[in-house]
Amino acid sequence: MVLIHALLANTTPFSLISAYSTRFELLHAFNLSKITRLFVQPKHLQHALSVAKEIGMPHTNIYIIGGHVKGHQSLSGMIERARRVGLSPSSARPAKQDTLAYLVFSSGTSGLPKAVMITHGNLIYSLQQSVIVGQVAAEVMSITTGSNHVYPDAEVGRQSRTESDTQLVNHPRISSIDLSSVRHVGSGAAYLPPQLSAKMKALTPKDSVVTEGYGMSECTIAALTQVLDGTFKGRGRLIPGSAGVLLPGMEARIVREDGSEADFNEIGELWLKSPNVSPGYWNNETANKETFVDGWLKTGDRFSDTLKVSGSQVSPVEIENVFFVHPEKLISDVTVAGVSGGRTSDEKVPRAWIVLSAAGKKKGADAVVKALDEWQQENLSKYKWTRGGIEVVKEIPKSVTGKTLRRVLVEKYERRFKKAKSKL
Known part of the structure; x- marks a missing residue:
């Protein structure tokens, strides 16, 4: 810090x-x-x-x-x-509003991680938003509240008793820790399943609250946050499962694939606009044109193929690119998509469908799958591994325009997955 x-x-x-x-x-x-x-x-x-x-x-x-x-x-x-x-x-x-503060890497549908530009203006506005809604970033929480900040894994359980922790970020041995003094549990990075929220409520005092929000690297920190009961002059209400309300100064649109406004309760892509939204990606004009339109950030949510695994973004295209560059050239085609099999019923994990090349056929399907699995473990972070498996197919289904029909493969897999699960 x-x-x-x-x-x-x-x-x-x-x-x-x-x-x-x-x-x-x-x-x-x-x-x-x-x-x-x-x-x-x-x-x-x-x-x-x-x-x-x-x-x-x-x-x-x-x-x-x-x-x-x-x-x-x-x-x-x-x-x-x-x-x-x-x-x-x-x-x-x-510093000026547009002075570059830092770059943070965010995966996207274009493959390799993109460097998101965050300016000093983005940071200042994001902090102002946090003050208005009564929040501060977890990393500086102890500084702003005058409390102690506990980090080391081994110390959390002991410190929670001796220091009487009042706010909690996360800990792997949560069930064995004394949480009798916790009043607020904050969740971020990914959707908070209702069953996990209920578990946290059961582990903490009755008057504690569990909140979550919605954000992405391109928004500096956040775009929406849940509010507590009675805030906003009595109008605030904490709704479990909701991403919350827009942060001050944040505008949002729900847009159809053709760019028109979606109707109430109609599924579409979330677009955001605010002074805390990044000006774009570093040295990536192609991605900038695809993602930023007239000041609006096209989040990609609902339409994007990007997955959220263990709170981190995973780009199917990045995994595909890694498979393609295997030195033995074992495949002629590949596609990756999210399938059931994550930690919760809502979380998807990456699964790859591959078409063997001449070299791959000579090596054998089982040997190719093993080789690609070892290759991805060497070249990708663990949360990007194809936990949904690698399947050899004769061909990847394509539309008349050549677009990969991931949906066809996913639906076929999900039918098998549900059938196998029902037999357990």
Whole structure:
């Protein structure tokens, strides 16, 4: 947090890159964002070093955060040296509304992750929205409320008793933790199933609340949020299962595939407009033209093929591209779509349908499936793996215009899935 706040104050743009990225994903992110310096935790250093070497980044341009490693400068060490020599803090540099603050990577239907541009204007407006609706970002919650912020896994259970936690983000051993002091549980990143919300309510005091919202990287943080009973001059009402109300200053439209306005209760694509909406993607004019129209952000929800797995976006096209570049050229065609089989009845997981090439037929279907599975584990983050399976088919169904008919394959699979499930 110290580093991020310092870079923002100094108007130095930076990229936020997942620590769980594979070599393939890191290489794409590094090349796209043109990074010149890298800050990394000790446990991820060797992974980052191997990729940094490929792009020609000098060893001296890689710094350590959250610890110390021999041969590398650390952030804490640099801060300590600056204090020791009496170096005066640099004053904050002025920023304009459109000054780039940072890049954050978001998957989409175009395949490889896109770098979303977030400006200082986006950030400021997003913070103003949070103040109005009585929310603050979880990362700075402890700073703004004057409370302690508990991070390490092993400490959460003990600290929840000694510190009397009042707000909770998440923890894997939730059922064994004393939550008697929790008053508010916030959910984000993906839809909160009713059964999970009910479980959290059962684990916390009767007067506690469980809330969720809706957002995406292109909206800086959020677009909608649930409100508590009695807020907004008594008009506010918490409705479980709802994404909530639009944040202040946010406009929304529900649009049909032909671009016309959808009627009340008609399914369509959600379009958003607000000062907290990103100006676009870094160095990707094609995606910008497809996603941003006259100031409106086409979220892709309902029409997009992008999946949400464990709270993270998964692009079927990205998985398809990884399968296509297997060095043995085992397939001639592939399509990926979401199917049942996730943690909840609502969550979809990726499934791939492949057509064998001549080399693939020679190798054998079972061997190809095994080879592709090993390949994706090497080149994709775990949440992107085809947990729905890999199926060999004779051909991928296409429309007369050549568009892949994923729906046909998905419906066929779902019928088999339901039939198999009914026999259990």
